[in-house]
Amino acid sequence: MVVTVMMVGFLRWVSVVSLLAVVFLDGFIISSSYAAFTPVDNYLIACGSSQNVTVDGRVYVPDTQSSSLVLTDQGSSIVSSNFLAPSPIYQSARVFPRPTSFQFEIRQSGRHWVRLYFYPVPNSEYALNSTLLTVVTDDFVLLNNHSLKDQNRPYLFKEYLINVTSDHLSITFVPMNGSVSFVNGIEVVSVPDDLIVDQVPQVALSTPFVGIPTLALETVYRLNVGGPRIVPMNDTLGRTWENDQKFLYYNDSAKVESVDPSTISYGEVVSPEIAPNWVYATAEIMVNVDVANVIFNITWSLPVDPSFLYLIRLHFCDIISMALNQLVFDVYINSYSGIAGLDLSRQTNVLRRPYYADFVSNVSSGSPFINISIGPDTTIMDVSNATLNGLEIMKMSNDARSLEGSLSVRDIYSGAEKTKKKLTVIVAVVLGIVAAVLLVVLYYCCFAGPRSKRLRRAHSWLPLPLYGNSHTISKVSTISQKSGTASCISMANSNLGRTFTFQEIMEATNKFDDALLLGVGGFGKVYKGTLDDATNVAVKRGNPRSEQGLTEFQTEIQMLSKLRHRHLVSLIGYCDERSEMILVYEYMANGPLRSHLYGSDFPPLMWKQRLEICIGAARGLHYLHTGATQSIIHRDVKTTNILLDENFVAKVADFGLSKTGPALDQTHVSTAVKGSFGYLDPEYFRRQQLTEKSDVYSFGVVLMEVLCSRPALNPVLPREQVSIAEWAMMWQKKGLLSHIMDPYLSGKVNPASLKKFGETAEKCLAEQGVDRPTMGDVLWNLEYALQLQETSSLNDPDDNSTNHIADISVPHVHPFDNSMSMINGAHSVTDDDAEDLTTSAVFSQLVNPRGR
Incomplete structure (x- = not known):
């Protein structure tokens, strides 16, 4: 088995290296074959530079030398050649101390690429590496307080697809919180109108998603499955395609298959603008089609922001079959059926002809990933392989017309104006405080100081208790011993349920014994527990690696403490000791x-x-x-x-x-x-x-x-x-x-x-x-x-079963009866305080049935 895995890895490496060699040898042929599409609008801007910059065969002109570009504020220009930049475009930058717009003349309305390059060029005047980036267009928010420190690499590249309907496009950089903004390079390039269609099927829903042209899209992933990295000069639309290997859920579940790109035959539906032939000439297929269990999928797992919808495009091309109708397989998106029984021969009628499929989806429930899987159609016994050639995932703008956060363009400008006013107020307040302090010091030195010395000679004062009386000290000490991390919750509000010590939780769950495990949710594991008074409870222990944290934990406590009803699961208490986040609920003996x-x-x-x-x-x-x-x-x-x-x-x-x-x-x-x-x-x-x-x-x-x-x-x-x-x-x-x-x-x-x-x-x-x-x-x-x-x-003979609800005396409740239950003899607040409830991301399901 080890030898087989090593061989698969070696063959994958050899295939990629071979393809790279072919790319370099045949570069001229490829680039010339991709000259079919010429964009009407094609702005390549090197910001802050005084001369042209060439990157991957494309020439970027300085931002002050383009006749079709207006810069509302030139700000400051930074140029440095004394550092190793990942690309020549990052050698210079334009810095903005105030909101500044690049206004591009648009000669052909429709969809345009907007590509932004950011790299904090080293300089002594500005600390660009700590800058928060906020960028908007006329209608959409592209970046909102985006920190370069959150990146796993020093530079930032963003690609957007925006439908421009007027004769100009403004891209505005908005400094926030008294800082500056900057940019190294900008591209605005028109694309064919039919690149993105209006209606796209929705995963797990019967109705299509309508209205994509009204949205902005952000490229999150663009993968050349099974093939090498494709640079913009080898793509008719200037796109970059990365290799897919690091996103494979199991690296050894797939192997690379490739053919000569010149054998790819485009039809009427798919053109090189959809994807270059280098994408369709490589693929991942199953390692072993003769496995005993034919349900053996290849899965790509890609992390995304779970608060957005995504446009997913899958590229297919049958380059492995020797004849038609030999390849039928299933496609899954987030464990749901995307395409059942995909027969590429039926779609294209010939081999080695490209085909693609679009979907709209969000992430898997409770998981910030989009998972794409392919596997054989198990209803066809003599067909047991599957293939994928390319994968694109694009984030779709939300209701606020934003691609980062929930603020609209108007909110961004309003926030910047408020920040400016706030800074003015802060400066005035600081100056006022300094003046007041100087007056107090002057008064003390001239009048109060000498007088206090005379009084101290005339009287002998007794010291006051530092922390209050002994009862107060005892109370604070007791609380600190019980909950050493955040007992301030119980101090601030005594109606939030019982505060458990971690030792009490350990005793109730027999040290989190796996035998008492009830289930696993997004927040963590749930155990059955027994309190000192023999009360059974459900104990949910937060997982430190969970996406859900302290803020949601506190919000959960505050929300559930206000909700009490016979038909809602009740929160009994919580524990926040020793950096633990534990919630204790009433125990539901019969589960979900x-x-x-x-x-x-x-x-x-x-x-x-x-x-x-x-x-x-x-x-x-x-x-x-x-x-x-x-x-x-x-x-x-x-x-x-x-x-x-x-x-x-x-x-x-x-x-x-x-x-x-x-x-x-x-x-x-x-x-x-x-x-x-x-x-x-x-x-x-x-x-x-x-x-x-x-x-x-x-x-x-x-x-x-x-x-x-x-x-x-x-x-x-x-x-x-x-x-x-x-x-x-x-x-x-x-x-x-x-x-x-x-x-x-x-x-x-x-x-x-x-x-x-x-x-x-x-x-x-x-x-x-x-x-x-x-x-x-x-x-x-x-x-x-x-x-x-x-x-x-x-007459049902089983109608009197021992666990029948009819055996319980339950008073009839009118559907509009909003009466509250009694918890420990006290009414729970459910009306006025309910306005303060906010969304909680902690109360994960007690039992999490895992999907496919």
Whole structure:
């Protein structure tokens, strides 16, 4: 096995070296073959330079010598040749002490590359390496307080694709916080209009993403899969393509395949402007197609900012088959089916002809990565290989028309103006304080000093306690001993739950015994614990390597301390001792609802049980939407976030993605899309506008999941059955929902109850939020479906099972009853304080079912 791996690595190295040699030998032929596209607008600017700069065969002119470029403020020019720069473009820079714009004349409207080069040129006047970069165009924020210190290399290169609709384009550099801004090089180059299409399929959703031309895009990754680095002179659009190897999840899962680039045959759909033939002439394929387990995928894992949507472009070309119809494979994006049974022969009709596919997606739930996988189509036994030639990932601007942060262009300018005014105020205040101090010193020296000396000779004062009385000292000392790191939380507010010592947590969980492990979430591991009074609890211990930190930990405590309801999982307390971040919740003995529907050995739930569980969850969500001054949107409603206690009472959990709802004068909250695929409101995904109706849609998916006892998404099923929402709606509209429900329920469900349940779910899954009911209406309809079931003439022999919810005495609650539960005899605050709730990123799911 070791020898095989070494051979694969050696062959990969030999292939890359060979390709590099061919690139250098045939450079002239390649560059000449790529001369088809000539951009109308082609600005290559060397900022701060006094002479032309040549990089990769392209000539950059000084920013003061272009007749079609206006610089509103020349600022300062820095030129240095006494350091080793990664490229000649970084030898000079233009520095701006105030907001300054480069205004380019645009002769052809449409999409343009905007490329920016930054390198802190060494000089004695400015500390450019500590500069925070903020760059905007007329409509979009490109960089917002971006620190060069956060880079893993000293220079910064950014590439954007912007649709310019006027006769000029302004790129403005905005110094922030009293600092300066700078830039080394700028490119503004037009590209073909058909490079990016308007409508693109959305991963895990049936509706396409519409309106891409109105957005700005930022290149995050552009990979030549299996091939060497391609420089701009070998690409018709001046792009750079990097090698993919460092992004392979398993380096030894793939091997390089290559052909002569001249054998690549472009058709009518794909041109060299989509990607050069060097991309299509190399590929990664499976190392061993004869493995016993044919489900053997190649995966690329690429870290991204999880708060944005991404345009993903995959490049394919069959360079490995000897004949047509020998290569059929599946493509997955974030574990969801992107293309099932991709047959390149059917798409191109010939071998070695390029093909590409676009998708819009966000990251995997709870993970800041985009994962691209390819694997053989397991339905075809004699085909067992897969290939990928190129990969591009571009970040899409958000509702604020920004590619970094949530501030708009107007917000950026407003912030810069406020900073300027603030600096003026600070200078005035400092001068005032200095003057006041001088006056006090003068007064003391002339009058108060001599008088105090006379008084000290006349009186003998007793010293006062330094820290207050002994009771105060004892109290502070006790608290410090119990929680040595951040007991200030409990001191500031005594209504945040119990503060546990780390020793108490260790004893409750038997030193975090793996035998007590309940699950793993994005925040960390969850253990079952037992307190001194024999109370069972769920203990969630933060993972230091988690993306979620102290701020979210404190916000989680503050949020959950204000939410108390019979159908919401309660926070009991926390521990912040010894740099630990630990949350303690009430223990839910029967775990997540999902485990009782499929994927486990639990006995199936009766129909009446399922209805009562759905009613309990609906009550919890209805309380979130209406029980406070400002509503709270859960944003991640799914069967793993509905937990069941020992009596099968349902409680909503995991508020990690929760968001305060819109104010009274607003209809929605504009925010980046977050949630779980399969449950996402398509309207929210498409418009990035969040409302309470987004929870209603997700709950509709839960209802269908409860009825059919199958996952919300199942990529292994036929295409029309992958999404339970689409599949169940198809049968509901036919009036044949009983055909797909859990076979265990056959003959045990009152048809009237099923009809009402199906109608309720159908309304929840309406395409437009305005057509969906409120959670109060959903709750009323589910209670009505339960009444229909209880009046049924069906006699279910299992209706009196020991774990049936009917055995519990639960008073009927009207859907609009917002009463609060009692915790330790005190009412929890849920109205006025609810306005202060903010999004929490800590309350990760107690059980995290890992996808494919």
